[in-house]
Amino acid sequence: MNAGGGEEKKMVLRMRDVTRSFDTPHGPVHVLKDVQFVMDADGFVIVTGPSGSGKTTFLNLASLLDVPSAGQVFFDSRDVSKLPEAALCDIRKHHIGMVFQNFYLLPHRSALDNVAFRFRYLDVDVEDARRQAMEALTMVGLRSVALQPARVLSGGEMQRVAIARAVAQRPRMLVADEPTGNLDRASARVVMDCFVQLNEAGIGVLLVTHDESLLAYGTRHVICRDGRLIEGAL
Amino acid sequence: MKRHIIASLRDVWDGIRVQPGRIGLSFMAIGVGITALTVLVAVLGGLQQRSRQMLQEFGANVFAVVQERTDEKKALSAHHARMLAANLTNAVVTGVRKQRVPTYGTAREVDVVMTDAQFIKVRQWPVLSGRFLDERDVQTHQRSLVVSRALSRAWNWNPGDTVSLKDMPFTVVGVVDPGGGLLEVEAADSSASLGDQIVFVPAGMPTYWSEWIDQTPDALNALFIRVRDPRMFDAVLRRAQRLMTQSGYQVNGLEWITPDILLKRIRRLQQTIRLTVGSIAVLCLVLGGTTLMSLMVANVRDRVSEIGLRRALGATPWDVASLFLLEACLVTGAAGFAGSILTHGVLLLLRGRFPVPLQLGMVSIFLPLIVAVALGAIFSYAPAHAAARIAPSAALRND
Numbered sequence: 001m002n003a004g005g006g007e008e009k010k011m012v013l014r015m016r017d018v019t020r021s022f023d024t025p026h027g028p029v030h031v032l033k034d035v036q037f038v039m040d041a042d043g044f045v046i047v048t049g050p051s052g053s054g055k056t057t058f059l060n061l062a063s064l065l066d067v068p069s070a071g072q073v074f075f076d077s078r079d080v081s082k083l084p085e086a087a088l089c090d091i092r093k094h095h096i097g098m099v100f101q102n103f104y105l106l107p108h109r110s111a112l113d114n115v116a117f118r119f120r121y122l123d124v125d126v127e128d129a130r131r132q133a134m135e136a137l138t139m140v141g142l143r144s145v146a147l148q149p150a151r152v153l154s155g156g157e158m159q160r161v162a163i164a165r166a167v168a169q170r171p172r173m174l175v176a177d178e179p180t181g182n183l184d185r186a187s188a189r190v191v192m193d194c195f196v197q198l199n200e201a202g203i204g205v206l207l208v209t210h211d212e213s214l215l216a217y218g219t220r221h222v223i224c225r226d227g228r229l230i231e232g233a234l
Numbered sequence: 235m236k237r238h239i240i241a242s243l244r245d246v247w248d249g250i251r252v253q254p255g256r257i258g259l260s261f262m263a264i265g266v267g268i269t270a271l272t273v274l275v276a277v278l279g280g281l282q283q284r285s286r287q288m289l290q291e292f293g294a295n296v297f298a299v300v301q302e303r304t305d306e307k308k309a310l311s312a313h314h315a316r317m318l319a320a321n322l323t324n325a326v327v328t329g330v331r332k333q334r335v336p337t338y339g340t341a342r343e344v345d346v347v348m349t350d351a352q353f354i355k356v357r358q359w360p361v362l363s364g365r366f367l368d369e370r371d372v373q374t375h376q377r378s379l380v381v382s383r384a385l386s387r388a389w390n391w392n393p394g395d396t397v398s399l400k401d402m403p404f405t406v407v408g409v410v411d412p413g414g415g416l417l418e419v420e421a422a423d424s425s426a427s428l429g430d431q432i433v434f435v436p437a438g439m440p441t442y443w444s445e446w447i448d449q450t451p452d453a454l455n456a457l458f459i460r461v462r463d464p465r466m467f468d469a470v471l472r473r474a475q476r477l478m479t480q481s482g483y484q485v486n487g488l489e490w491i492t493p494d495i496l497l498k499r500i501r502r503l504q505q506t507i508r509l510t511v512g513s514i515a516v517l518c519l520v521l522g523g524t525t526l527m528s529l530m531v532a533n534v535r536d537r538v539s540e541i542g543l544r545r546a547l548g549a550t551p552w553d554v555a556s557l558f559l560l561e562a563c564l565v566t567g568a569a570g571f572a573g574s575i576l577t578h579g580v581l582l583l584l585r586g587r588f589p590v591p592l593q594l595g596m597v598s599i600f601l602p603l604i605v606a607v608a609l610g611a612i613f614s615y616a617p618a619h620a621a622a623r624i625a626p627s628a629a630l631r632n633d
Binding site: 056057060063065066085086089090092093094098100102104106108109117118120121122125126177 | 237240241245248251252539540542543544545546547548549550551553625626627630631
């Protein structure tokens with residue numbers, strides 16, 4: 001059984017017969033097999049599954065950090081499976097925001113500069129970038145710590161800075177890999193509220209987690225098992 | 235463009251800030267190499283200029299006969315100059331005697347060259363003002379004095395001035411340009427090269443301040459012979475050598491110096507310096523380069539997550555490679571600049587005491603700088619290339 005849903009006109013991401021395999025000394029290992037997946041532009045999809053089931057590989061393909069071994073990936077109805085690296089970089093830079101379990105902030109820079117780093121490879125004026133970064137920080141409730149170095153922030157604040165960085169450019173899709181994995185329950189709740197707020201603002205969210213308590217925040221649940229995606233219940 | 239440059243510099247500064255120890259080590263290694271290279275470039279440039287100056291000073295169609303040891307019983311003298319002048323119809327002959335003499339009322343000393351009116355015809359140095367010594371000065375032992383340009387500038391001695399050498403007043407009649415001026419002229423051969431801080435007085439002046447002339451009052455340090463027709467140069471040289479072996483004219487310890495010999499001496503010196511200082515410079519730079527390379531490899535390894543983040547934000551492989559290339563080039567460029575400027579400062583302070591001539595200028599500043607930046611690019615290319623090849627998904631899995 002494969003996961004699917006949503007109407008074609010609202011689709012942001014679609015995978016058709018996608019397989020991702022890796023060469024090993026003992027032959028190829030198929031991490032994802034014949035995956036079918038469609039994500040609405042305003043969807044909030046939560047992907048769960050046991051370790052080694054292929055969740056991160058699926059997320060890498062969805063965020064165009066990786067390309068499939070077979071099958072097709074469509075982003076905004078455009079087949080991106082065979083695009084050159086530069087074109088994938090261009091899509092990532094303009095349309096995809098990413099949030100990671102380990103935040104990946106630049107510790108010496110302020111929260112504001114970390115968010116403005118979203119524009120590092122975009123042709124945006126410095127002042128404009130800082131203005132948009134401040135708006136994003138305000139949206140996640142961190143305007144007051146904007147000028148503090150990232151290294152002095154709490155884990156929850158760091159993750160919210162990372163979310164602000166991901167959405168400062170107003171992406172078409174926000175991809176999050178275990179965003180609450182390093183946070184306590186209270187901080188996780190605040191972070192998830194941010195995702196809900198962004199989704200309500202029209203940004204599609206694709207979130208991978210081990211924590212089934214987060215399912216309540218999503219509009220759709222997909223289970224990754226043995227390299228295949230299965231529609232799950234909320 | 236400006237925004238991109240500022241952002242790149244900020245990225246580099248962040249990279250430097252998180253690993254000051256490593257960057258400092260690279261900086262020092264490259265700085266030492268650049269110091270050696272700057273010395274090499276300055277010395278080789280100085281020798282090159284020195285060889286040009288010596289040839290200019292010496293004259294293209296001129297050869298010299300010098301007697302190295304002045305305590306020989308048979309000294310080179312005006313007697314030999316007259317004999318050669320009488321026999322070498324295709325040449326002009328002059329003789330010089332040089333000694334250091336104190337100037338009146340000061341602790342300063344000056345190199346005094348006693349010569350005749352033929353000197354200027356043989357050496358053909360430009361007379362900048364006034365005139366050179368003439369036949370009348372020499373025959374009547376006039377207390378006329380011609381000063382070199384460097385000394386004229388340094389001591390403000392000009393035509394018409396009366397100056398004193400030891401206790402004797404002289405009238406300055408002219409200023410000549412020996413051709414050097416930029417260099418500290420230390421003579422590879424003290425007799426053939428007169429230097430650029432000299433004065434000329436007529437030969438045959440009373441010699442009570444000539445302490446070294448013990449045997450013959452008209453003893454000379456050197457004879458200079460200009461061949462009028464360049465095609466006859468070798469023939470005139472051979473004839474002069476034969477004439478000097480005649481009975482009654484034989485002198486021990488003679489050395490014949492031609493422009494070819496001068497050039498060979500300089501080139502031998504250049505080659506020796508190029509080999510020794512050059513080897514040290516190359517060794518230091520390669521050592522610095524490999525240190526830089528190993529540090530850049532460690533740098534890339536430590537920043538894999540950051541590479542992943544940048545790729546996730548849309549950086550291309552080239553963006554990632556250029557980050558490390560720029561960082562290495564800026565560090566080596568700064569090290570090169572610091573090494574070059576520091577070395578120039580030290581060399582300028584030691585210039586008078588340095589054993590070989592130096593040429594300090596744009597080449598000795600910018601060549602080491604260019605080499606330093608090139609080293610940064612060459613030795614960081616492999617680590618930067620490796621960084622660019624890291625797949626973004628692999629980089630983000632790094633933790």
